[in-house]
Amino acid sequence: MAKxxxxxxxxxxxxxxxxxxxxxxxxxxxxxxxxxNDNCSHCNMKFEIEPGYFYGAMYVSYAFVVGEMLTIGLLTYLITGNDTSPWLYIGVILSAVLILSPINYRYSRVLLLHFLTPKVKYNPEYDTDDKGRNI
Ligand SMILES: [Zn+2]
Known part of the structure; x- marks a missing residue:
C-alpha cells in the first residue's frame, strides 16, 4: 500500500x-x-497535545494574515493604479482576510501539527488501511 x-x-x-x-x-x-476532532479517527492521536496547544496556531495564523494583507494590498495597487483612497485598501484587504479566515484557521492548525511541533512525527506504521492494528 502506497504511503x-x-x-x-x-x-x-x-x-x-x-x-x-x-x-x-x-x-x-x-x-x-x-x-x-479530539482524536484521530485512524490512529487515535490526541490533536490538542497539551492544554492550550492550539494557541500556538495564532502565531501561524498571524503570519498568514500579514502575508495575505501585503499580497492583496500590492495586487490592489497594481490593479487600480494610483487610486490613493485608503478606504479602497481597507475595504478590499478586510474583505479578503474575512473570506480567507476559515483557510487561515484550518491551515494554521495543520501547519502547527505537521511542521512546528517536534514531538509529533509521521509514523509510516500507522499509515495503513489496517485501522485497528497499532492502537
Ligand atoms: Zn492519525
Whole structure:
C-alpha cells in the first residue's frame, strides 16, 4: 500500500502521525468549519497535545494574515493604479482576510501539527488501511 505524501496530508488536513484520519470534522466553508476532532479517527492521536496547544496556531495564523494583507494590498495597487483612497485598501484587504479566515484557521492548525511541533512525527506504521492494528 502506497504511503501518503506530506503534501497531500497537509492539503487534505489529515493527521500528522498517520496521514489518514481527519483533523477537522466540518467542511472548510461549512457552518461548523472550526470543529477540530479530539482524536484521530485512524490512529487515535490526541490533536490538542497539551492544554492550550492550539494557541500556538495564532502565531501561524498571524503570519498568514500579514502575508495575505501585503499580497492583496500590492495586487490592489497594481490593479487600480494610483487610486490613493485608503478606504479602497481597507475595504478590499478586510474583505479578503474575512473570506480567507476559515483557510487561515484550518491551515494554521495543520501547519502547527505537521511542521512546528517536534514531538509529533509521521509514523509510516500507522499509515495503513489496517485501522485497528497499532492502537
Ligand atoms: Zn492519525
Amino acid at each position: 501518503t505524501s506530506v503534501l497531500s496530508a497537509v492539503l487534505q488536513s489529515k493527521c500528522p502521525r498517520c496521514r489518514r484520519g481527519k483533523i477537522f470534522s466540518g467542511s472548510l466553508y461549512g457552518f461548523n468549519f472550526q470543529n477540530t
